[in-house]
Amino acid sequence: MYSVCLLVGLYSVSPWRALWEFSKLEVDNCRQVWWTNLLLINNFITGSKSCNGWTWYLASDFQFYCTTPLLVFFSTRAKHWLIVLVTLLFLATFTVTALLSSLYRLPVANPHDMRKTSTVMYFTEYYSKPYCRYGPFLVGILLGLFIYHKQTPFLRSKVQASVGWLSAMFSMFMVVALAYTLEDTSSSYSPAVALYQALHRTVWAMAVGWMIFACEEGYGGFINEILSWGVWTPVAKISYACYLVHPMLILLYNGLQETFMHYSDINMLYLFLGHCLTTLMVGLALTVMVEMPFQELKRSWAHMHQEVVHL
Structure with a gap:
């Protein structure tokens, strides 16, 4: 909610130039539908009417999290029912996504031609909806439960680890390669496209999950060394x-321009580096001045509550 207030306050006092329309739309939307962000249902608001549109995943993640206690309960009490529940959830998200893709003829890649009906449906009916995104979350929850409950190492040889790494790399390669291949198919909508839409994010999550699992088992190699660098710790904290703020800064920069930018690789490189550096500085400031104080306040309240309970 602080980021919503920051956007409205910052954009309201900015001297917008010729390219200010989209930023003004963000301000108007946030003044009208800010409550959807507060209730974490903003992923059900269509793209052109959303506030802080990039935060749709916070709502989806919260909605996913609401199902986690049930999965944890079954993992500790009735594992056979956990298998049944997980199977049903996978089938549900797969079926819904495939049907939506077929019904609206959704493209494989992120579309840019907003004149097409399929492009509008891509964002309003598919891209941010939790029932189309649940597969990767379910993969992560199952991996976490498995690692937590296993008593002995699962991988017992380098051969097993090598097969796993090769499978993960091949899966990632196929996800990327099929995106290009299916995008170049004929004008008639292929069932393979719907199948790809329903599976590719889950397959990618399974490959990433293998990397995490292999590192935890001691078969991560140089990947584990890179991910264990200390430099990632401060970056992760901010x-x-x-x-929350990086799209806000990009929109602010664009809105302050008086003319269109001439595209070139060097211009985009400088913009990328500039946006990254500015985002890291603003992110550090917000973490220190907003996020960390509230975290400390939460810990203090929890400590006070424990003392009252003991009394």
């Missing part, structure tokens, strides 16, 4: 604030 990553949430950076996620």
Whole structure:
């Protein structure tokens, strides 16, 4: 909610130039539907009417999280029912996504031609909806439960680890390659496209999950060494604030321009580096001045509550 207030306040006093329309739309939307962000249902608001549109995943993640206690309960009490529940959830998200893709003839890649009906449906009916995104979350929850409950190492040889790494790399390669291949198919909508839409994010999550699992089992190699670098710790601590503000800074920069930018690789490189540096600085400031104080306040309240309970 602080980021919503920051957007409205910052954009309201900015001297917008010729390219200000989209930023003004963000301000108007936030003044009208800010409550959807507060209730974490903003992923059900269509793109052109949303406030802080990039925060749709916060709502989806919260909605996913609401199902987690049930999965944890079954994992500790009735594992056979956990298998049944997980199977049903996978089938549900797969079926809904495939049907939506077929019904609206959704493209494989992120579309840019807003004149097409399929493009509008891509964002309003598919892209941010939790029932189309649940597969990867379910993969992560199952991996976490498995790692937590396993008593002995699962991988017992380098051969097993090598097969796993090769499978993960091949899966990632196929996800990327099929996106280009299916995008170049004929004008008639292929069932393969719907199948790809329903599966590719889950397959990618399974490959990433293998990397995490292999590192935890001691078969991560140089990947584990890279991910264990200490430099990632401070970046991780400010990553949430950076996620909230980086599109805001990009829109602010664009809205302050008086003319269109001439595209070139060097211009885009400088913009990328500039946006990254600015985002890291603003993210650090917001983490120190907003996020960390509220975290400390939460810990203090929890400590006070424990003392009252003991009394």
